[in-house]
Amino acid sequence: MLVPKLAWRNIVGAGLRTWLNVIVLSLAFVMIIWAQGFVRGMFEYTRHTMIQYEIAGGQFWHPGYDPYDPLTIDEAHGIVPAALQSLAGEGEATAVLVAPGAIYPDGRAQNVLLKGIDPAQTVVEIPTGTLAGGGDGYIPALIGERMARQTGLGEGDWVVVRWRDAGGTFDAADMRIEAVMSTTLASIDQSQVWLPLEQLRGMLRTPGEATFVILGRETPPPAAGGGWIHRDLDYLLSDITAMIRSKYVGMAFFYGLLLFMALIAIFDTQVLAVWRRRKEMGTLMALGMVRSRIIALFTLEGALHGLLAFLAGAIYGIPLLWWTARAGFPLPEIAGEMGFALPERLYPSYGALLVLGTAVLVMIAVTVVSYLPAAKISRLRPTDALRGKMT
Amino acid sequence: MWSFLIATVLLPLPLAVSTWAQESRPPDASRPSGRAVLERIDENLVLDSATGVSEMIIHGRSGTRSIRSRFWKQGADSSFVEYLSPPREAGKKMLKLGDMLWTYAPEPADRIITISGHLLRQSVMGSDLSYEDLLENSRLIEVYDAEVTGEEPVGGRPCWVVRMTSRVDDAAYHSRTVWVDKERWLPLREERYARSGRLLKKTTIEEAQRIGERWYISRATFRDMLSSGEGTEYIVESIEFGAEIPGHIFSKAALRQ
Numbered sequence: 175m176l177v178p179k180l181a182w183r184n185i186v187g188a189g190l191r192t193w194l195n196v197i198v199l200s201l202a203f204v205m206i207i208w209a210q211g212f213v214r215g216m217f218e219y220t221r222h223t224m225i226q227y228e229i230a231g232g233q234f235w236h237p238g239y240d241p242y243d244p245l246t247i248d249e250a251h252g253i254v255p256a257a258l259q260s261l262a263g264e265g266e267a268t269a270v271l272v273a274p275g276a277i278y279p280d281g282r283a284q285n286v287l288l289k290g291i292d293p294a295q296t297v298v299e300i301p302t303g304t305l306a307g308g309g310d311g312y313i314p315a316l317i318g319e320r321m322a323r324q325t326g327l328g329e330g331d332w333v334v335v336r337w338r339d340a341g342g343t344f345d346a347a348d349m350r351i352e353a354v355m356s357t358t359l360a361s362i363d364q365s366q367v368w369l370p371l372e373q374l375r376g377m378l379r380t381p382g383e384a385t386f387v388i389l390g391r392e393t394p395p396p397a398a399g400g401g402w403i404h405r406d407l408d409y410l411l412s413d414i415t416a417m418i419r420s421k422y423v424g425m426a427f428f429y430g431l432l433l434f435m436a437l438i439a440i441f442d443t444q445v446l447a448v449w450r451r452r453k454e455m456g457t458l459m460a461l462g463m464v465r466s467r468i469i470a471l472f473t474l475e476g477a478l479h480g481l482l483a484f485l486a487g488a489i490y491g492i493p494l495l496w497w498t499a500r501a502g503f504p505l506p507e508i509a510g511e512m513g514f515a516l517p518e519r520l521y522p523s524y525g526a527l528l529v530l531g532t533a534v535l536v537m538i539a540v541t542v543v544s545y546l547p548a549a550k551i552s553r554l555r556p557t558d559a560l561r562g563k564m565t
Numbered sequence: 566m567w568s569f570l571i572a573t574v575l576l577p578l579p580l581a582v583s584t585w586a587q588e589s590r591p592p593d594a595s596r597p598s599g600r601a602v603l604e605r606i607d608e609n610l611v612l613d614s615a616t617g618v619s620e621m622i623i624h625g626r627s628g629t630r631s632i633r634s635r636f637w638k639q640g641a642d643s644s645f646v647e648y649l650s651p652p653r654e655a656g657k658k659m660l661k662l663g664d665m666l667w668t669y670a671p672e673p674a675d676r677i678i679t680i681s682g683h684l685l686r687q688s689v690m691g692s693d694l695s696y697e698d699l700l701e702n703s704r705l706i707e708v709y710d711a712e713v714t715g716e717e718p719v720g721g722r723p724c725w726v727v728r729m730t731s732r733v734d735d736a737a738y739h740s741r742t743v744w745v746d747k748e749r750w751l752p753l754r755e756e757r758y759a760r761s762g763r764l765l766k767k768t769t770i771e772e773a774q775r776i777g778e779r780w781y782i783s784r785a786t787f788r789d790m791l792s793s794g795e796g797t798e799y800i801v802e803s804i805e806f807g808a809e810i811p812g813h814i815f816s817k818a819a820l821r822q
Contacts, residue, residue: 244682244683244684245679245680245681245682245684246682247682247683248682248683249682274682274683276686276791278791278792280793281791281792281793281794282626282792282793283688283789283791283792285687334763334791336759336765336791338683338686338737339760341734341735341736342734342735342736342737343731343734343735343736343737343738343739343759343760344737344738344739344757344759344760344765345739345759345760345761345763346759346761346763346765346791347761347763
């Protein structure tokens with residue numbers, strides 16, 4: 175217990191120098207946790223929103239469907255396999271038919287994707303119930319806020335829609351915007367128009383067909399047949415996971431910089447301590463303390479900075495991080511155009527693993543930079559040390 | 566009782582008489598069959614092979630701009646277009662082979678972009694013409710049934726009014742009405758309709774030129790009736806029919822040459 179006692183007495187005795195180091199390190203510590211919580215909050219929000227509005231419990235795709243290939247979207251539809259039809263009949267799945275088209279808001283042509291969905295579905299939280307009232311000689315449509323902004327269309331507006339049926343013949347009709355849904359998810363909003371499934375099937379002359387089927391959140395995937403491909407949540411979220419991973423990598427530079435600045439301060443303190451306390455080391459050796467214990471003493475002094483920083487960070491960090499997790503951060507409007515769902519206010523998410531992982535990382539880094547100057551002691555002769563010489 | 570009699574027997578009588586009169590009328594010997602009219606149009610407008618220079622004047626919302634290009638066409642499936650001006654568009658090229666189309670832009674990225682499927686229906690450089698419209702060279706007679714429904718002058722020239730209805734499933738337009746010059750067999754006015762009957766496009770030929778035995782467009786205006794633009798003028802500055810076109814023109818390699 176001698177070494178810890180001595181170490182504690184020494185760093186407390188160092189006064190302001192210790193506390194300055196502790197404050198700088200704790201700032202780095204809290205900032206790293208906050209930034210990681212920010213990215214984690216972003217990921218959790220996007221994942222939750224995609225499941226809620228777009229992918230639910232996974233999807234089955236028509237074999238020709240590739241959402242990133244506009245050249246094949248024309249042909250990517252077919253009769254829904256019986257197993258999926260049966261699930262859709264029970265409300266456990268919902269079919270979506272996708273077709274390219276154009277709308278003419280204010281006489282200006284704009285290419286869109288027409289997406290047909292059952293108005294009565296409850297698998298995803300798109301407000302498709304608003305499409306239930308149409309069919310009297312017009313096409314009811316649902317669009318998102320982005321689309322409404324892009325086109326200047328609002329609830330109750332009429333617009334001409336033009337499409338081609340499965341054979342390739344043009345058709346056009348009037349469409350009424352029944353509702354504008356509020357969503358942060360661009361993938362169900364941007365350049366998209368939602369229509370009643372049966373009406374779109376009639377327009378395209380593709381009865382019973384769909385492009386993909388969304389499964390309910392608790393619905394196990396059946397053996398669909400017909401070549402339809404099951405896409406699970408891991409697959410459907412892989413883009414967003416990769417994007418968030420790249421954000422983590424980008425943030426790692428920021429963490430590294432913060433930690434580097436704090437560790438430089440600790441390293442500097444340790445180098446000075448080893449230099450100034452040569453006679454003290456010599457005295458300890460002369461009194462019988464072995465070199466390894468002296469190294470342990472100096473390393474522990476440095477590591478205690480990390481422990482104190484952790485405690486100091488907890489004093490102001492816990493309320494601060496708790497408050498940010500509760501109140502969130504308002505994001506600028508441009509954040510919504512980044513390609514994935516971002517809310518107006520982002521709530522960081524801090525898990526125990528995140529805090530403990532960061533604490534362990536900081537402690538290891540502090541211990542290593544504390545040990546490096548202290549390692550010189552292993553070559554120190556007691557007689558030189560007592561005379562104030564370093565060898 | 567009397568009112569019932571009038572409603573059921575007397576009121577339909579004039580209609581029945583009129584229908585009987587139309588059916589019993591002898592066919593107009595001078596009126597050509599719809600098929601014959603389409604054959605004459607195809608003879609003029611469908612190109613076995615041709616090369617020439619054309620200009621597209623786009624009257625958009627933000628002003629008018631003009632694009633000149635040189636084209637090569639062979640049969641219904643092969644076309645090649647190279648833009649000559651304005652400088653911003655010069656050097657861009659477009660190749661159509663069957664249902665596939667490639668565009669090439671030397672600046673900024675020296676890129677070839679594939680266009681097919683629904684993308685062929687997109688407007689070419691903001692004009693009222695889609696890629697399909699611009700490069701279309703198929704015979705009307707293979708796609709449409711036609712019936713001459715009357716006569717009406719267009720621009721002072723007597724025309725047959727011909728109603729065309731598609732007889733194949735993959736026709737772009739379900740029906741068309743054309744006003745065909747009785748003497749030159751050119752569709753001086755044309756309206757293209759959706760399956761629902763909505764008017765989608767309107768074309769008028771304002772000037773025509775005679776080259777050999779063939780009458781061809783000199784100046785035409787295309788208008789997308791769903792959009793609010795002022796239409797796109799298409800001017801054929803020069804054209805050579807039956808031109809010998811080297812095979813390599815219709816290859817992707819030619820896009821970068």
